[in-house]
Amino acid sequence: MSFTELGLSDSVLRAVSEAGYEQPTPIQKQAIPQVLMGRDLLGCAQTGTGKTASFTLPMIDILGQGRAKARMPRSLILEPTRELAAQVEQNFETYGKYTKLTTALLIGGVSFTDQFKKLDRGADVLIATPGRLLDHVERGKVLMNDVSFLVIDEADRMLDMGFIPDVEKILSFITKKHQTLLFSATMPREIRRLADRFLTEPKEITVGAPSSVVDTVEQALVVVPHRDKRAALRALIRSQEVKNALIFCNRKRDVGVLHRSLVRHGFDAGALHGDMDQFQRMDTLDKFKADKIRLLVCSDVAARGLDIAGVSHVFNFDVPTHAEDYVHRIGRTGRAGRSGHAFTLAAPEDGKYIAAIERLAGKELPRADIEAFAGAELKEESGKGRGRGRGKAAEKPAGEKAEKPAEKQQGQKRSDKAEKQPKREQPKKEQPKKEKDGRRGSRRGRDSIGDVPDYGDVPFGETDLVPAFLKRSGTR
Ligand code: AMP
Numbered sequence: 001m002s003f004t005e006l007g008l009s010d011s012v013l014r015a016v017s018e019a020g021y022e023q024p025t026p027i028q029k030q031a032i033p034q035v036l037m038g039r040d041l042l043g044c045a046q047t048g049t050g051k052t053a054s055f056t057l058p059m060i061d062i063l064g065q066g067r068a069k070a071r072m073p074r075s076l077i078l079e080p081t082r083e084l085a086a087q088v089e090q091n092f093e094t095y096g097k098y099t100k101l102t103t104a105l106l107i108g109g110v111s112f113t114d115q116f117k118k119l120d121r122g123a124d125v126l127i128a129t130p131g132r133l134l135d136h137v138e139r140g141k142v143l144m145n146d147v148s149f150l151v152i153d154e155a156d157r158m159l160d161m162g163f164i165p166d167v168e169k170i171l172s173f174i175t176k177k178h179q180t181l182l183f184s185a186t187m188p189r190e191i192r193r194l195a196d197r198f199l200t201e202p203k204e205i206t207v208g209a210p211s212s213v214v215d216t217v218e219q220a221l222v223v224v225p226h227r228d229k230r231a232a233l234r235a236l237i238r239s240q241e242v243k244n245a246l247i248f249c250n251r252k253r254d255v256g257v258l259h260r261s262l263v264r265h266g267f268d269a270g271a272l273h274g275d276m277d278q279f280q281r282m283d284t285l286d287k288f289k290a291d292k293i294r295l296l297v298c299s300d301v302a303a304r305g306l307d308i309a310g311v312s313h314v315f316n317f318d319v320p321t322h323a324e325d326y327v328h329r330i331g332r333t334g335r336a337g338r339s340g341h342a343f344t345l346a347a348p349e350d351g352k353y354i355a356a357i358e359r360l361a362g363k364e365l366p367r368a369d370i371e372a373f374a375g376a377e378l379k380e381e382s383g384k385g386r387g388r389g390r391g392k393a394a395e396k397p398a399g400e401k402a403e404k405p406a407e408k409q410q411g412q413k414r415s416d417k418a419e420k421q422p423k424r425e426q427p428k429k430e431q432p433k434k435e436k437d438g439r440r441g442s443r444r445g446r447d448s449i450g451d452v453p454d455y456g457d458v459p460f461g462e463t464d465l466v467p468a469f470l471k472r473s474g475t476r
Helices: 010-018 028-037 051-062 082-095 114-121 130-138 155-160 162-175 189-198 211-215 226-239 252-264 280-290 324-329 348-361 406-411 417-421
Strands: 041-042 075-078 103-106 125-128 151-152 177-183 203-206 217-223 245-248 269-272 295-298 311-315 340-346 367-368 468-473
Touching: 010 051, 010 082, 028 041, 028 051, 028 155, 028 177, 028 203, 041 051, 051 082, 051 151, 075 130, 075 162, 082 103, 103 114, 103 269, 114 130, 114 406, 125 130, 130 162, 155 162, 155 177, 155 189, 155 468, 162 189, 177 189, 203 468, 226 311, 226 340, 226 367, 252 269, 252 295, 269 280, 311 324, 324 340, 324 348, 340 348
Parallel strands: 041 177, 041 203, 075 125, 075 151, 103 125, 151 177, 217 340, 217 367, 245 295, 245 311, 269 295, 311 340
Antiparallel strands: 367 468
């Protein structure tokens, strides 16, 4: 099936063709005709499947006629993170370049003034994170009366971030009859309930993980004692032809510690986590995208859904405690048919988390050794906390905080002041007790992600890209 069979206008087709897309992805094939027919949609799909274009392309045609009045957007797209919201806006720029649609991006961490101006000018498409949108609504700067098209994207992520009450509040302001699309990578009960409440006879579409992405990622697991992880990471980076890499930590304060350590060792590295202010986040991302920074140490919250073309490597400095995060992380490389490499550094006590990842994948991760640190083995699964389901707040040790989105931390008390002065960790607290050992105290209290989606078979290709000094230790 080609794009021309989906019912899209010539101007959209032209932009799509200029974007270099030859064929619609499965979600685009199924969703676009339904959306053009005016149906509500419940899409079970994650990033990397082409889901953004599955709603932006038909929206451009549906909203093609008519103009927005000042402060009264005609459509609304809710996104859980600022980066995702900014990406969606870029999609409208790319696909809508032959139309006159106006967009406004309302995200936290940036000044209200420019956002007021855009709202006053009239926005056909409003793309927003829930906290900042409610700020504007409460100030009377935006009215929802004219919204006839609504997209709730990454609904399960909104749930994890505690945004659902805000989303429900926003939905209560939309009084006009509207078409609604809801996308979620997983369908926990709360999201199902939300869909039952706000969608009318939706067409349900489920697409699997973007296996072509995962297929193109060569993966390896390196088991090293915790105290050696930083040295092992440096050895790995030096051994590889790293064009650019994302390095994932489970906690934002570890992002800072690892970043500083890499810089101290002469690496060209930046850091990205949810407590940084928006300008820093965007600036760092832009530098990474423009190849001005080669390594980006980041947390899941900051990196979720980022669409950065041509990332050659992903390093999991920490094993994700939620197995599905592994798939999201390694999906940042090997995008758009390019090959990618994903290395995971596991400490012996990470056995249960690796087991959960392998259970989800239905395959074992190929093992590799770094000669200088060879010999460590994963400990058997303890049977407790298999890296599935939501983390318990009670598990968080005192003084430690799993990363929460800045949007929510600020959203608790919405004010200009809160936006301008994002909560930061005290530098003192960020200092590791022992510089030698990147690990401090308990490993609990990490990001909570939610239910495990059905990714089907995530293929773990044989890793013949392991460098010479890495000896394959075979599968167990
Ligand atoms: P998404 O799932 O929306 O985050 O999209 C993932 C990536 O796929 C983005 O880089 C898109 O530009 C790209 N993409 C979307 N649709 C297509 C398509 N039909 N053909 C090729 N690439 C696509």
